[in-house]
Amino acid sequence: MTGSATENEFLRPPSEQEFDSVYRAPSQYNPLDTFRLPSGQDRHYQQQYGDMYFLRLAKLKPAVEEIAVEAWEGFSIAGEHARRVERVLDVRQGELCWVAGTIYMDMPLKPNILEDLTKENYTLAPPPRPTYQDPSNPDLTQIMLEDESGRLRLTGSMLRTAQLCTGAIIAVLGTENSNGDFEVIDTKVPDLARQPRRWERDGVDAAQKEPSKGKIAFVSGLGVTGTSSDTLALELLTDYLLGYSGSTSAGNSGDAPPDASTITRLVIAGNSLGASMTVDANADNGAGKKKAGPKKYGYDASAYNASPITRLDSFLAEILPSIPITLMAGQSDPANFSLPQQGIHRAMFPQARAYCAPPPAGEEKQEPGWFDSVTNPWEGDVEGWRLWGSSGQNVDDALRYLNLADEEGNVGDGAGDMEARIRVMEAMLRWRCGVPTAPDTLWSYPFQTHDPFVMESCPHIFFAGNQPRFKTAVIEGDSPLKLNGADTEMTGTDDDNTSGSRVRLISIPKFEETGELVLVDTETLEVEVVRFGAFAGQQEKQ
Amino acid sequence: MAVADYKKYLAENVLNERRTVTYRSLSRALRVHSTLAKQMLYDFHRNENNKKPNSVNATYLLTGIQKAPETTNGYQDSFDENGIPQSSPYLSSSMPNQDAGADDIAVSSILLVREDDLEDAKATFESIASIHVYSLQPTVLQDLNVLTDVHGEMVTNHAQEDPLEHGKSWGMIQGKNVRRRTAGRPPAPAAAPAAPKTTIPAKRPIKSEEKPQPKTDTEEEAPKPKTEPKSQPEPATKREETPTSSKPSEKTAPPKQKGSIFSSFAKAKPKVKKEDSATSTTSAVQSAEPSGAEDVVLGDASDDDEEQEELFPNTGKAAPAGTRESRKEREEKLKKMMEDEDEDEDEEMPDAAQSPEESNPIDEPPPKQPELKEEMTVRGGRRRGRRQIMKKKTVKDDEGYLVTVEEPSWESFSEDEPAPPPKKKPAVSAAKGKPAAKPGQGNIMSFFSKK
Numbered sequence: 002m003t004g005s006a007t008e009n010e011f012l013r014p015p016s017e018q019e020f021d022s023v024y025r026a027p028s029q030y031n032p033l034d035t036f037r038l039p040s041g042q043d044r045h046y047q048q049q050y051g052d053m054y055f056l057r058l059a060k061l062k063p064a065v066e067e068i069a070v071e072a073w074e075g076f077s078i079a080g081e082h083a084r085r086v087e088r089v090l091d092v093r094q095g096e097l098c099w100v101a102g103t104i105y106m107d108m109p110l111k112p113n114i115l116e117d118l119t120k121e122n123y124t125l126a127p128p129p130r131p132t133y134q135d136p137s138n139p140d141l142t143q144i145m146l147e148d149e150s151g152r153l154r155l156t157g158s159m160l161r162t163a164q165l166c167t168g169a170i171i172a173v174l175g176t177e178n179s180n181g182d183f184e185v186i187d188t189k190v191p192d193l194a195r196q197p198r199r200w201e202r203d204g205v206d207a208a209q210k211e212p213s214k215g216k217i218a219f220v221s222g223l224g225v226t227g228t229s230s231d232t233l234a235l236e237l238l239t240d241y242l243l244g245y246s247g248s249t250s251a252g253n254s255g256d257a258p259p260d261a262s263t264i265t266r267l268v269i270a271g272n273s274l275g276a277s278m279t280v281d282a283n284a285d286n287g288a289g290k291k292k293a294g295p296k297k298y299g300y301d302a303s304a305y306n307a308s309p310i311t312r313l314d315s316f317l318a319e320i321l322p323s324i325p326i327t328l329m330a331g332q333s334d335p336a337n338f339s340l341p342q343q344g345i346h347r348a349m350f351p352q353a354r355a356y357c358a359p360p361p362a363g364e365e366k367q368e369p370g371w372f373d374s375v376t377n378p379w380e381g382d383v384e385g386w387r388l389w390g391s392s393g394q395n396v397d398d399a400l401r402y403l404n405l406a407d408e409e410g411n412v413g414d415g416a417g418d419m420e421a422r423i424r425v426m427e428a429m430l431r432w433r434c435g436v437p438t439a440p441d442t443l444w445s446y447p448f449q450t451h452d453p454f455v456m457e458s459c460p461h462i463f464f465a466g467n468q469p470r471f472k473t474a475v476i477e478g479d480s481p482l483k484l485n486g487a488d489t490e491m492t493g494t495d496d497d498n499t500s501g502s503r504v505r506l507i508s509i510p511k512f513e514e515t516g517e518l519v520l521v522d523t524e525t526l527e528v529e530v531v532r533f534g535a536f537a538g539q540q541e542k543q
Numbered sequence: 544m545a546v547a548d549y550k551k552y553l554a555e556n557v558l559n560e561r562r563t564v565t566y567r568s569l570s571r572a573l574r575v576h577s578t579l580a581k582q583m584l585y586d587f588h589r590n591e592n593n594k595k596p597n598s599v600n601a602t603y604l605l606t607g608i609q610k611a612p613e614t615t616n617g618y619q620d621s622f623d624e625n626g627i628p629q630s631s632p633y634l635s636s637s638m639p640n641q642d643a644g645a646d647d648i649a650v651s652s653i654l655l656v657r658e659d660d661l662e663d664a665k666a667t668f669e670s671i672a673s674i675h676v677y678s679l680q681p682t683v684l685q686d687l688n689v690l691t692d693v694h695g696e697m698v699t700n701h702a703q704e705d706p707l708e709h710g711k712s713w714g715m716i717q718g719k720n721v722r723r724r725t726a727g728r729p730p731a732p733a734a735a736p737a738a739p740k741t742t743i744p745a746k747r748p749i750k751s752e753e754k755p756q757p758k759t760d761t762e763e764e765a766p767k768p769k770t771e772p773k774s775q776p777e778p779a780t781k782r783e784e785t786p787t788s789s790k791p792s793e794k795t796a797p798p799k800q801k802g803s804i805f806s807s808f809a810k811a812k813p814k815v816k817k818e819d820s821a822t823s824t825t826s827a828v829q830s831a832e833p834s835g836a837e838d839v840v841l842g843d844a845s846d847d848d849e850e851q852e853e854l855f856p857n858t859g860k861a862a863p864a865g866t867r868e869s870r871k872e873r874e875e876k877l878k879k880m881m882e883d884e885d886e887d888e889d890e891e892m893p894d895a896a897q898s899p900e901e902s903n904p905i906d907e908p909p910p911k912q913p914e915l916k917e918e919m920t921v922r923g924g925r926r927r928g929r930r931q932i933m934k935k936k937t938v939k940d941d942e943g944y945l946v947t948v949e950e951p952s953w954e955s956f957s958e959d960e961p962a963p964p965p966k967k968k969p970a971v972s973a974a975k976g977k978p979a980a981k982p983g984q985g986n987i988m989s990f991f992s993k994k
Contacts, residue, residue, distance in 0.1 A: 011581040011675030015549070020576040022711045025718045233687050236694050237604070237653050244716035245567060245577045246604055246653055246675075258606055258651035258672070262716045315698060322706035323716050355723045371722045473648065529649040535687045536605075536656040536664040 023244055026215045028265035028325050031202055032369050032381030035453050036341035038446055048447040050440040054168070056452040058103050058148055061170040061433055064191040065101050069172035072189055073099050076174070083174055088150040092177050099174040102146040102153070105441075106167045106402055108133040109141040112442060133401045133442070146173060146183065153177075157185040164428065166402035168437030191433045193478040196459040196502035200385035215523040216263050217383055218242070221270035221331070221392065221466030222511030225316065227308025234516035234533040235316065241518075241531065242267065242320050258531045259520060265384065267324050270466025270509050271331020271377055271392025273345075274309045310335065310349050318352035321372055326356075329377045331392035331467060336377075339444035340394065340436055341453065344374035378435055380460070384523040389460035393467035395436040396508070398443045399425045419472045419508065426465055426506045427476050430456070459502050462521060468508035471517055473528045478502035549573055549583040550590075553679065557599060558591070563680040565690060568697040570713050571704070577714040584676040601658045602678045602687070607671035609652045655687060871990075929955045 038044055066085075076083040078097055086092050086100040111133040134142060144160055145152045155173060165171070174187040223235065240246040244261045317326060328345065330336035336345050347354045350372075358370030375381070378391035400421060429435055436454040439445035445454075459478070505526045510517050516533040552573060556562045570580035584601070591599045655677055656664040665671065678690055710717055933949045940946045 011578065011673065012585050013582055014586040015579055015582040020578060020714055023714070023716045025716045027720055233655060233691055236691050237655060240567065241653060242716075245570075245714060246606065258653060315695075319698065319706070322710055322721060323718050325718065325720075356721070371718075371720070471648075529651070532609075532650060532652045534652070534654055536654050536660050536667075 023262045025262050025323060026265050028215070029384050030266065030325065030327075030369055030373075030381070031383075032327070032373060032375060032379070035380045036376035036378055038341065038343055038376075044446075046447060048449050050445070050447050053440055053445070053448050053452050054103055054147070055149060056448070056450075057168070057434065057455055058101075058170055060452065060455050061191050062101050062148075064194075064433065065170055065172045065189060068192055069099055069101065069174075069189045073174055073187070078186075089146055089148050089153040090150040092153060092183065094177045094179070094181070097174075097176050099172055100146065100153075101170065101172040102148040104165045104167055104169045104171060105145045105147045105152065106133075106165065107143040107145065108402065110134065131401065132403075134403075146171075154182045155185050156180075156182040159185045159188065163188055164403045164424070166399045166437055167441045168434060168439070169428075169432040170434070171432075190428075190431045192431050193476075193502050193504070194433050194456050194459040196461065196478070196504075197387055199461070202382050202387075214263055215265040215384055216259055216520045217388075217462075217523060218264045218267045219270060219390075219464060219466075219507065219509050219519040219521065220267065220512050220517075221468075221509040222272040222513050223269065223313070223316075224275040224333075224511065224513030225273060225309050225313040226275035227306070227310075227312040233535050234512065237516075237533040238512070238518060239316065239320055241533070243323050259529065264324065264520065265523070266327060267320070268327045268383075268388075268390070268464075269329060270390055270464060271329050272333045272467050272511070273313050273328065273331065274333055274335070275513070314350045314352050317350060317372065318355075321353055321356045325371045326373070327379070327381070327383075328372070328374045329379050329390070329392055329466070330374075331377060332394055339446055340377065340439050341446065342377040342392075344376055347372075347374055350374075378454075386461040386523065386526070387458065388462045388464070389435060389456065390462070390464035391435065391466065393465045393509075394443055395429065395438070396422055396425050396465040396468065398438045399429070401442070402438070419468070419470050422465070422468055422508050423472050423474045423506055426463060426508070427474070430459065430463060430476065430504055430506075433459075459504060461503075461526065462505045462507065464507040464509055466509045467511050469510065469514075470508070471510045471515065471519060471530055472508045473519075474506045475526075476504050476506060549575075550587060553583070553587045557587075557679050557681055561681045563678050563684070563689060563693045565678040565693055565697070566676065567713075568693060571697055571701045574709070574712055576712065581675040584679050588676060588679055599679050599681065600683050601676050602680075602684065602690070603656045603658065603661055603664075604675055604677040605652075605654045605656055605664055605668065605671055606673050607652065607668045608650070609654075609667050610669045655690075657683060657687070659683065929953045 070085070073083050081097045084096065084098040086098045089100050089102050092098055092100060144155045144165060146155055147153075155175075156178070157175065170191060172189040173183065173185045174189075175183050175185045178184050220238070225235070237246065241258070241261055242264065317328070320326070330342040330345050332338075334342075334345055335349060336342045347357045350357075353372055356370060356372035357374070358368060378389065378395065380387070380389045382388070400418075403421060403425065429437065433456045434454055435456055436443060436445070439454060440447065503526075505521065505528065507519060507521070507528060509519050512518070518531045518533070520529050520531060521527070522529075549569070552569070553564060556564050564584070566577055566580040566584055569575070569583060570577045573580070573583075575583075588599050588601050651672075652668075654664060665674075678684075678693070684690070706715065707721060707723070930953070931951045932954050934952045935947055935949050937945055937947045
C-alpha cells in the first residue's frame, strides 16, 4: 500500500486552493429506430406470428446458403456429391444433400400455448423455468428444420454438441435415413453480418476524428426499490459519475478508476426498478396490479407504490446535469412486456423528463435527447461504434434451450454458466439474429413486414444486461463458430488484427447484486470494471 | 469563503444534533467544492478527536485496486467465527481462482469503509489511489445504508438549487452539451418544501438559452436552437415574457406543485379552462402551469398523446373529458335504473326524490311526497312502459312569490330509447347536482377515481 501524494490530497486541512472546473468529454450519439413500434392506432396484435419466421428465413437463407455453397460445393462421401436442395420436403431418402431452414426445437418443458389452452390453465402465466430440457430424459428433445414447405426431424451425434435454439437459421448437410430423419453431418450458420466502419453513419471519416479518450459506461439491474434497503452502491455510483469521488489528479496513474470525466455516456440496460416491488404489490392483495400498467389512469394509493420510480427519477435527475443517459427498458420496468419493449414513458420521470427530447412534432426526425429512453433491444451508434444490446431476456431465454446441466451438473451461476452465456451471445451474432427465441418462447410483437431481430449489420459492441456476472470476450468474423470446442481464446482482449469484423461481447452484471459498472474505451474497446461497495467490517460481523 | 464556518457547522450538526454529515451534504450546505469539503471533514475529525478521543466517527472512501477480484466473498472468508481477523487473511483469497474471463480486465474498486475497519480494508487493496473522509457522525454507523438517507435528505433540502448552475462550485463534472427543455418545470419531489422551488423557473430560460449556443462547433448541435422553439412555442415564449411579473403569482402556486403528478394534473385542469375566457390576463397563472399540463400524458407511450402534451389543447381537452365522464355517469345511472326496474316497480328513485326538498326548502313540503312509479310491459322481446317522473312547474302564488312545484307526471318509454329524462330533470333543478352533470366543469379526478 502506498501513501502516494494523492492520498494526502484529501487528508489534510482545508486549503485555499482554487479548483478548476472539469468538463465531460462530449458524446457522439446517433440511435437507430430499429425497434420502435408504430404508435397508437397503428400497433396491431392481430397478426399471425408465422410471418416472422418466414421473413427471417427469407432474409437469412441467402446468407447461409452462400456460406454453405462455399463450404460444401464439391463435398462428397464415397463418390456421392452433396446436392443442394431448395426445400426441406424435397429431401430424398438416402441422398447426400444439404438444405437451409429454421430450427425448431420441441422440448418437454417448453411452454406450449396449445397445451395450456387444452388444459385450461391459461389464466396463469407459466412460471419461468431454468431450462426447457428435461435433464432426466434428454431424448424427448426434438430438433427440427423447418421452412415454408414443412419440417424435417434432425438427428445425429453432431446435434448433441452443436447448441441450437428455436429460430436460428442454419444449413445442414446429411442424408435422410430410413426412419425419415435427417442424419446431420455438418451445419453452417449465416455468420457475422457486414460490420459498418466506425463513424459510418455519422458521415464522418474516421481519419478526421482525433482519437477521443472517452469511455462508455454500462450498467444494468439497478433494482431501485425506493426503500432504505437500496444499496449504498447506488450513492457511490452517483458520486463517481458526478466526479465527486476519487481524486482529480490521479486519474491516469493506472491504479485508480478511470477519471469519470472521460465517461461520455451511461447506458442503463434494463431492470432499473427492483423486481421485488411488483411482486410485493401483487402479493399484498389479490387485485394487485402491475406497476403502472399502461392504460391505468389514476391509481389506488394503497396498491401502487410510487417510491421506486420516484427514487429512480431522482437518481437520474441527479446525474443528468452531468452525463447523458440512454435508458433501456427491462423485464421489471414499467414498459410493455413483449419484445421489443418500448422505452419507459418519460411521464414516469417528472424530474428527469426535462432532459428528454421534446415530444415529436409532426413527422420530421428529431434529435435524440440528452436523456434518451429507448427500446429493448436497442441499436445505435455511440462514438461512432455500433451498439446492439438488450436487457438480457434474449440470452436468458436462449440459454434455456441449451443443455447446461450436464456441464457442471447444476444449472446455476457457475463459471460454466457465464461461459455459456457468452457463447450464446456469440451464437446470436453468428446466427444474425439477436432474439432467436422470439416469438416462440419470448413474447414478441407480431411483426408483419420485417423482422427487426435479424441483424442487418454486425455491431461493434454487443451487450446483454442483467447477467449474473460480468464477462467479456472478443469474437472475430474469420474464426469459425466453435460453440462446442474449447475456445477459451475468445476471452482475450489483446489483438492487433484489425482486418475483418471484431465484436466486443459484454455481459453486464446486475448492479444491485455486484455493484459493478462496466466501462468500454471508445478507442480500443477495452473493457474495465469499477466496483462499488461497502466494506463489511467488524461491525457487521458481530 | 466559508472556511471559517465549517467548524461551527460541523460542531452544530455532528456534535450537538448528532447527525451524519457527508462530504457532499457539507459541500452543498456551505457551497464549497467537494474536495474542500473532504478536507474540512478530515480537519474537523482530527481536531475533535485530538481534543476528546472518539467523539467523532468517520467513514472513508477508498479507491484503488483490490487484491482479490472477488472481494465481496473474499473478505468474508478471512474472518473466523469470532470475528477476529486471521493472521494473514487476505493472501488466501488473492489467489485468482475464477474462470479465465476476468483476468485481463482491470477492476478498480470504490469502497466505503468505517473508521474502525480502515486498516483491514486497506490491506485488501493492492494499491490505493485515493482515500478521503466520506462522512462524519458521532458514533459508529451500524448500518451504512443510513448514508443513503442522509443523501436523500440533502437532495430534497437543496432541490431548489439548479445543478446546472451550481454544479461547478460543487466540483461536479459538467456536461458541455446538456440540453434541457425550457418548458415544464418538473414538480418538486414530494417531500421537498415547495416554496423555494418557485424562484427557479424565472431563471431557467436565460440559462438554457445561453447553454446551447456556444457549443455549436459540433455538427449535431446546429439545428437545435431552431427546432426547440418551434416544437413548443407557447410555453417558451410565455415564460420569457413574464419572468419577473410571474414571481408574485408563482408564490401562490407552490401548494399546487407539490405532491404527485396526479395532483398537479388535477389542479391544472380548471386553470386551463379558465384561460378560454381570460387568456390575456392570466398569463402569470399560466406560466406556473405548464408542468401541470404536461403531466396530462400518462398512458402508453403512443405518440398521439405526446403531441397534445405540448400543444396545450386548452380548449378542446376539457370538454371531451366532461362529456365522456357524464356519459359514463349516465350509463351507470341507467344501469342502476334498470336494476331498480328489475327488482320491482314502486322503487323510489333516490335522485329524483332528493331534489324537491332541496329546490324549495322554504316552502311547506310539497303536498304529496311523490312516489315515482313505473309500469312496464314486456311485449315481443321489447320492454315498453310508462313511468312516473317529476316535472317542475313554476307558479306565482297568492303573495306574488314564484313557487316551483314538482308534479309527478307520466311518460312512456321503451327499452330502445333509454334516454333518461328522469335523470335529466333533476340535474337541472337540483342545485347540487352531480359533478358529471355539468359538462366541462367536472373535476377530472372524478374521472380517474375508481367507480
